[in-house]
Amino acid sequence: MSTAYKTVTDIAGPLMMVEGIEGVTYDELCEIELVDGSKRLGKVLDARSDLAVVQMFEDAKGATTEGTKVRFLGRTFEIGVSEDILGRVFSGSGKPIDGGPEIVPEKKLDINGAPINPYSREYPDDFIQTGISTIDVLNTLVRGQKLPLFSGAGLPHNQIAAQLARQMRVLSPEEVEKGKGISDEQRGESDEKFAVIFAAMGVTFEEAQFFQNELEKTGALSRAVLFVNTADNPVVERIATPRLALTVAEYLAYEKDYHVTVLLTDMTNYCEALREVSAARKEVPGRRGYPGYLYTDLATLYERAGRVRGKNGSITQIPILSMPEDDITHPIPDLTAYITEGQIYIDRGLHQKGIYPPIIPMGSLSRLKPKAQGEGKTRADHSGMDAQLTAAYARGVEVRELAVILGESSLSETDKAFLKFAERFENEFIRQGPTENRSIYESLSIGWDLLTEIPREELKRVKDEYIDKYLPKK
Amino acid sequence: MTNQPTIVKVVGPLVVAKGMKHAKMNEVVRVSKEKLVGEVIELHGDEGSIQVYEETAGVGPGEPVELTGATLSVELAPGLLEQFYDGIQRPLKLIEEKAKSQYITRGIEAPGLDRDRKWDFEAIASSGDEVAEGDILGTVQETTLIEHKVMVPPGKGGTLKDIKSGSFTIEDTIATIKVDGKDEDIMMLQKWPIRVPRPTGKKLLPTEPLATGMRVLDTLFPIARGGAGAIPGPFGAGKTVTQQSLAKFADAQVIVYIGCGERGNEMTDVLKEFPELEDPNTGEPLMKRTVLIANTSNMPVAAREASVYTGITIAEYYRDMGYDVALMADSTSRWAEAMREMSGRLQEMPGEEGYPAYLGSRTAGFYERTGACECLGTDERRGSLTAIGAVSPPGGDFSEPVTQNTLRVTKVFWALDAKLTYKRHFPSINWLQSYSLYTEALENFYSKEVAEDFSKNRTRTSEILQQESKLEEIVRLVGTEALSPKEQLTLDVAKMIREDFLFQNALDPVDAYTSIKKQYRMMRAILLFMDTALPVIDQEDFDFLRVQKLIVKEDITKCSFIPEEGMEAEFDKIEDKIRSQMAGLKESGAETKTVSEEPVATA
């Protein structure tokens, strides 16, 4: 048993100073026992010969300088993992909260992980069908990608995330060959192992419950692991939550061949926690009070997505963040987009029009899409369709703005066509039901149908051969 | 025992040790029982601050620090090309082999260059020669593209006592030089401290462009061989695509590409693509001329700080051989942030936005290492080192310190513009905001090597684009009707310049690269269209739509896809067509033959 130090001299926010210590190391985990006997976890942020600065993962409420005992545990923060972890629910600091037993670990892993060697990575290029047209056709998600949802207060990002978690799957070779989707019943169970890991940080109890219910409803809970830190849980615990989730993801993906989807929500709350610790340490703040190392810190989370050469599993990451005041230049979305491979932009305007899912093509981008679209991946006309729909919709929206100023009657015939296209695009392509699961081929067909609104000579982004093949004759 | 340096404090990548009286600044040290690589960055009496290039979790006070006597250096010899290094020149492939894992674990020692591999060294100098530092002793065919020049190391000039051709490892003695009366064995391997610029002969003013194959760059905002350029832009605006394009097509002999604090997958992409892509000039795989350095965003932040110096030192080494070297750093903002993080941990007085006060001098120091020069040595060979740094300003705001400090020392500014990205105009380089301060210095080259009127055409092109932005202002206020035919033509030609010339898809194999000669012809065709249209639209009651409907406009649109081979003849044809169709418009009644049937959109 290690020494219990009773030499706490200062407590400031989530920080604690312990003096007269020996043999403490950087990032070491410690257990803090308060006077009332309750225990908290903490880690060493600053290790000196005679003093350690400890950051608690839990609330400092009730902590006293006198009587508090600190034990340094000789290891960093670890989580015990085994395949039995599937189907379980944990707190934001990794304690089971589903009434089930502790996990009997196959091994214990440091939650900070280690950087993946860029030489060992495999470039992600497998198409994932999400069943959502705006993602599948225009912002194609790739297995092993990190693609965040940029949202705002009151927007339906949770529904979209839940729909993604439910519907995400790869196409069978048969589907790609025939260029036609087949239903789940016909397809039968795939022999691929997949798992969903969900990390909630500072979300409301209802939100957390919503995800759990969603997973339960579809029977996916047995393949899921949940880490839940709600708004009334300690703020600093959130620093550990995504790391726990990603450590489990890496274990399942690279040691047990699972295709893992990790949902992280809400990254904004995570960043608040970092800011709180940074402020308590009196660090020189970067933009808007966030620490200067926010980029690096976020990167150590987001870069834990991907594929690895010689391993069957993969980690696809879907971080969700609400942009304060819908401001995309705010440091949290800004730095996130500097790290992730694109972003899905949830638009308030579309939402106010009653369109679900309000994913807007402008501002959204999947940077990995070129390698997952087209022949052998989806269908040969895919990338042309993507470019054409995006361009046509952008033009349609421009015309709509023009029409507001000049009146619709002043529009040319071509402009009117684009205007009509934009309306139909929003209502038939973007809009779909929260449980509507469209195959990529259905989505492409809708696209072709919409393109009949536009004069043929304006279809400059799709090749003639595909127009001849797929464009419905009016 | 008292003299053994011992750790007294660990905070992230910063370790403070006591007993450091004998340590030198920038000395490499081994930290803790795990022997993590670190560098001394500050000394106060007995205490020294060390930045550690590996993760420090689990390291604590009381653990030992070992001095090595060496400053942080790179290894220079044959074998650098085709390598994929981390920020402190450890081959990532070797790290994978040693770690037996996809993760970079700690304490892995991996020398930058293979000690066992043998190279065929061919001596050029002979015994008895007087050799000066920088003189070429002999050569090694390092890859199919690059002949490696083995040079007399700086400070080692003297009488060549012995030299032999043959098959050698980089540590074998290949020559003996009598330096100041003392015999010194010379091997191919040299080490050079990364923070010290390698010496050169006379610095020269840049006079040749570094052709990049990107039309907006070469024609409007060219960079010179030996120049320094910055490419700032918000996320997703095209910094990485542009840098990778440069690495593929820039007309340099050696490329050093540094992924500094960016995505792992982007480096994997380069690593996969480059061995398969052909060098447009030689047909050999691009990897044969490339050195890759990756310290991705999740790798230790201190090594990120070192990575740009590791890269530029290797680049200088090839410049010293007399090559034209181009270096890309994506992104220098991450390098600056690494500096900021270390400075914060050292509790230095922060400057603007928390960056250290020396941000400006470090940035200048880095770009100062570029240039065209006479190389060290008596043969008067010339080399050049061009550097292009990506900058990632928070929120896309160019007024922030890293962008501003960079622009102070770089002479080329390629401003990426989110508005253009939004409209999917690629490369999203803003033609009104960007500039090159080399255009004058390069004028001579262009008029001799490309065409007499090249520079004149560039100036005109810029002017048309500037007029467009003014005219657009007017259109916004009062509509197109208020414009004269000449102004309408200007708008039309500007649109052609933007859409048919400046727009370039880096992901399309044909469009991605355009030779400077072809760029000239593309530009000339568009300007010819304007010149021949002017007298036409001047006619009384002339219907401007007739110019807009000319079939030849479609030919101009397709110009970028004309194959390089035989393109001159194709362009001659297009120019003839422009002239004859315009002439047709001057004679009334000729419109049916020259005008396309399809209606023209008026958006």
Ligand SMILES: Nc1ncnc2c1ncn2[C@@H]1O[C@H](COP(=O)(O)OP(=O)(O)OP(=O)(O)O)[C@@H](O)[C@H]1O
């Ligand atoms: N010249 C180009 N041609 C075609 N597509 C381009 C071009 N430039 C950029 N793009 C598109 O824009 C996307 C983003 O470009 P890129 O990755 O270079 O941005 P970035 O400025 O490096 O962003 P970040 O700062 O986040 O790294 C690319 O994935 C590609 O789809």
Ligand SMILES: [Mg+2]
């Ligand atoms: Mg980039």
